[in-house]
Amino acid sequence: AKTNNNNARSSRRQLSVDYYAKSCPQLEQLVGSVTSQQFKEAPVSGPATIRLFFHDCFVEGCDGSILIATKPGSKELAEKDALGNKDLRVEGFESIRKAKALVESKCPGVVSCADILAIAARDYIHLAGGPYYQVKKGRWDGKISMASRVPFNLPRANSTIDQIIKIFNAKGLTIEDLVVLSGAHTIGFAHCEHFVSRLYDYRGTKQPDPAIDPRLLRALRMACPHFGGNTDIVAPFDVTTPFLFDHAYYANLEGKLGLLASDQVLFLDPRTKSLVQELGKDKQKFFQAFAVAMEKMGSIGVKRGRKHGEKRKDCGMHM
Ligand code: HEM
Ligand SMILES: [Ca+2]
Numbered sequence: 001a002k003t004n005n006n007n008a009r010s011s012r013r014q015l016s017v018d019y020y021a022k023s024c025p026q027l028e029q030l031v032g033s034v035t036s037q038q039f040k041e042a043p044v045s046g047p048a049t050i051r052l053f054f055h056d057c058f059v060e061g062c063d064g065s066i067l068i069a070t071k072p073g074s075k076e077l078a079e080k081d082a083l084g085n086k087d088l089r090v091e092g093f094e095s096i097r098k099a100k101a102l103v104e105s106k107c108p109g110v111v112s113c114a115d116i117l118a119i120a121a122r123d124y125i126h127l128a129g130g131p132y133y134q135v136k137k138g139r140w141d142g143k144i145s146m147a148s149r150v151p152f153n154l155p156r157a158n159s160t161i162d163q164i165i166k167i168f169n170a171k172g173l174t175i176e177d178l179v180v181l182s183g184a185h186t187i188g189f190a191h192c193e194h195f196v197s198r199l200y201d202y203r204g205t206k207q208p209d210p211a212i213d214p215r216l217l218r219a220l221r222m223a224c225p226h227f228g229g230n231t232d233i234v235a236p237f238d239v240t241t242p243f244l245f246d247h248a249y250y251a252n253l254e255g256k257l258g259l260l261a262s263d264q265v266l267f268l269d270p271r272t273k274s275l276v277q278e279l280g281k282d283k284q285k286f287f288q289a290f291a292v293a294m295e296k297m298g299s300i301g302v303k304r305g306r307k308h309g310e311k312r313k314d315c316g317m318h319m
């Protein structure tokens, strides 16, 4: 039988809520003091860190590989410098760096960066109004971080739904998990380049995507010209509540207010449409499903022990 450690199902049982109960009992408070402070000072730390966790888990598993900096002068770029990761905000990396520094001062050498990232992502979801759930821990940090491993493991805004489903399936995640986890786009922002083709030239038609509300289309065109616009401009994923972690994302999709093609397609494809409708009606159902799906995503490709893992002191550098 194929005992593949690289998907969510096989790794989940290796993790536990009380993993650091003896070695670092105050871990969650320590991380929590940093995330609540950061959330006040820079609320974008929330979406930044949640996306960081997603990008970590999908490449080499949830092992902190996304946090590694490219060695100065090295030819091989680390993951974070891959094209697909260029929009990850510094606020996410800074949150983990600060939390790690505090944790190291109280519990030196015992807590992995991967676990700190999982806890911080949960904290920010809760701080933004989303569900609170227990985080299972026991991930070790990975020894591999290569930009070349990114392209086929991360979905893009213009990927087809079949490509996206395939990537999720390869991680042990289902179509339902895809719909539920995409609800993270209830907070945060995207740069014009990820949706500009929908506004002017959808799939080579020279016409906008018919599945965009005309008022949203007008507003987005104003912010994002077809050519030569300011590349720093961003638009909110959720036009109604961009900083609140709620279930508005799904109702927006029904109202043609999705931002990326990969968002709007969830209401267009018959395999995902009915779940979008259910979640749009029922916040409690979304919150519960989201917590479960995050635990599942958080157990992709988990490493244990010194053969495949390490416990870094500085999350940006291998031991
Ligand atoms: C289903 C496939 C997905 C695609 C194609 C996708 C794509 C994107 C893109 C293009 C951006 C904008 C980046 C930028 O321009 O700065 C983004 C942002 C974001 N994504 Fe996703 N994403 C997907 C799934 C997920 C999942 C599963 C999560 C977490 C569970 C997530 C969380 C976020 C968050 C929170 C942001 C906002 C980041 C910020 O404002 O700094 N995404 N995503
Ligand atoms: Ca990783």
Ligand SMILES: [Ca+2]
Pocket (backbone or CB within 6 Å): 186, 187, 238, 240, 241, 242, 243, 244, 245, 246, 247, 248, 249
């Ligand atoms: Ca929202």
